[in-house]
Amino acid sequence: MPSAMATIATPSASAASTNASNYMPHITKSMPYPKSDVRINLRDHSSSKIYTSSSPVAGDVTITTKRDVRFDSIQIVLIGNTKASFDGMSFPQEVTHTFLKMVMPISESVYPIPRVLETGHTYTIPFNFVIPNQLTINACNHDRLSDQLQDHHVLLPPSLGGFQKDDMAPRMTKIEYVIKARVLSEPVLGGKKTRIVEATQQIQVLPASSEEPPLNVTEKDKLYNMSKTKAIRKTFLGTKVGRLTATALQPSAAVVSADGTCLKARPTARISLTYDPESPTMPPPQITTISGKITAHTYYSSGTISSFPNLGVWNQPYILDRRGHFFTSVPLPPIGAPEKQPSWKHRFTSTTRRDSGYGSESSDSSGPTDKAKSRSGSKNTKSPVYLTSTLDIPFDLPTDKKTFVPTFHSCIASRVYTLSLSIGVAAKGASSTVSLTMPLQVAIDGPSNGDTDPTQGLPTFEEAAADEHLRPRVLHVPDEIPAGRASWGPHIGSPFAPAYTEHSGEVAVGGDDELPGYGETGHHRRRD
Known part of the structure; x- marks a missing residue:
């Protein structure tokens, strides 16, 4: 018995195209609602x-x-x-x-x-x-x-x-x-x-910000190098003519305008210089070149940041959060050599004087010539005097090329800046370069009176407390001044007593009280 087979007729190409045009089902595209x-x-x-x-x-x-x-x-x-x-x-x-x-x-x-x-x-x-x-x-x-x-x-x-x-x-x-x-x-x-x-x-x-106190930089803060000592030699292995120690102080904050277009307060970096010549007759070194750059450091984390990322070590081992550190530098406008060389003061060396820098380079060690003198038992010719001076370096920010956001620390991101200065010195035919890296705070100047409406802003807790503290009070002129111990201070009910105000059953002194802090009533700081 023959098996049943299904037969499918395959039309020709022309017939297929004709049938497709005649029997193609009509498809209606659903139009979306018109957008608001x-x-x-x-x-x-x-x-x-x-x-x-x-x-x-x-x-x-x-x-x-x-x-x-x-x-x-x-x-x-x-x-x-x-x-x-x-x-x-x-x-x-x-x-x-x-x-x-x-x-x-x-x-x-x-x-x-x-x-x-x-x-x-x-x-x-x-x-x-x-x-x-x-x-x-x-x-x-x-x-x-x-x-x-x-x-x-x-x-x-x-x-x-x-x-x-x-x-x-x-x-x-x-x-x-x-x-x-x-x-x-x-x-x-x-x-x-x-x-x-x-x-x-x-x-x-760009929120307004105020200048913060200088950072307490220690040896553990690897981002900064506040002091360095370099030996000044005529050649790489030549005779040392002296040793220069440069110690930086954190410069004042660079205050940028509220729109970020210009610098409102020009910062100045102060460098303390100490020069130990090999001979007391040697002249002090000359400052030949000064150059610098500003580096913007951006820290970010997948978890909350519980310490200042620029102090200590940021990427510590055995932490669960993913962390990142991105930095980029921009050169400072040309500084060049100072118009007037710093004035040096001669001081006598004492046995208790120590090196002024906590970090010194290996170049401070004695060279082959010095070691040969030591081995030969020659007389110590170290100079009994040393010279000190101070170098002030004003600098600008390239606000025409970059936007300098203020230094800030938030829960998962931070931005800090470092100032790197390279100071070239020369003494008796020898030259050297000392490089320092110091913290630099960028702050934003407050808005001018025409930029804001003073009636728009809400007062802070401190402003509201100060307004309450400075509210005028009516004091009655006493008929007579009490004598004896009663005149030492005011008493409740006396005409010298300060005004008292009741708030929710509490008595608050309105005279000599300090402004309420976060730990006082109504200003609780949340602690975990």
Whole structure:
């Protein structure tokens, strides 16, 4: 019995094309809903504008829909984020820390009734933010080694990675300030709100900062080299004519304008020089050349940073967090030789005088000629005098080429600067170069009176306490001054007693009290 076989007729190419055109099913492409137009319009804004502390960020949000859209609320927020990313063969990692979230309150009268965005209608919602002077205490609530570090972590960090001029930041680290306008819909049964439409606008922020005290640099801080001693020789293995020790002091802060375009305060590096000549008749050395560079160091971590990354050792073994350190240098404008050579003072050598530098190079050791003299038992010809001097080196920052963000330390990112100076000296036909690396703080000048509206900013805890402390009081002139021990100090109920104010059942002295700190009532610092 023959088996049943299915026969499939294969038409010719011409027939196939004809049938395809006749029997092709009609496919209707589902068109998406027309998009709504949401725009953030900033007042007096440009792509190059830089905001600073207490700067108003004002404007409005316009919403135009091409279909009726039912919604529940509209949200306008100013968000500050720090992002750190790490590349790896196994898995890449990106960490985001939100340190700032300011929500613009929207009045109920702004919303339409019912809450439906009608087709073709344009809705305008104004907003007004003020860049804060610092963050809330809750912005930094992780383990830390010192209260000083938390004080840095609650300061507003600058934008990083979005300026028109290079801010010397790596692509692995970004700090962004973004205004977001959202139209939200809330499920009937509750739950997470759904974003129907959203618009974003990024702004650049350089917060004002003040000069910090100088760092206490020790031998463990490998990033810096504050002192160095070099032997001055005519040739590499020739006779030593003297020994020069250079010790640097941390220069004053380089204060940049609020828009980052110019230098408001020119810093000066002070170098202490000590010269030990081989003979008391030798002339002091001459400063021949001075050159320098500024290096921007950016530290970032996948976890919270609990110590200053520029002090000590940053990449320590046996840590779980992934860490990165990126640095790039920019040469200083030409400094050249000083117009006037430093004046040297002759001092007599004492048996108790020590080397002024904690780090010395191997070039300080005696050369072959000196060793030969020692072996031959020749008389010690070391000079009984030494010379001291001070060299002041003013320098500028190349703000026309780079954007210098302020020195800052945040929870997962930090930026510090180092100043490297190379000083060339010459003495009696011999020459040498001494190189030093010292910390340099970059600060941002406060805004001028015309840049901000003094009524916009909110007072800090300290300002509010100072206002309460300096509130005028009415004192009555006493009829007579009490005699004896009663005149030593005021007493409650006497006309000399300071004013007292009751707050929640507590009695606060308004006279000689200090301003309340974080450890006092109403100002609790969070400790882990």
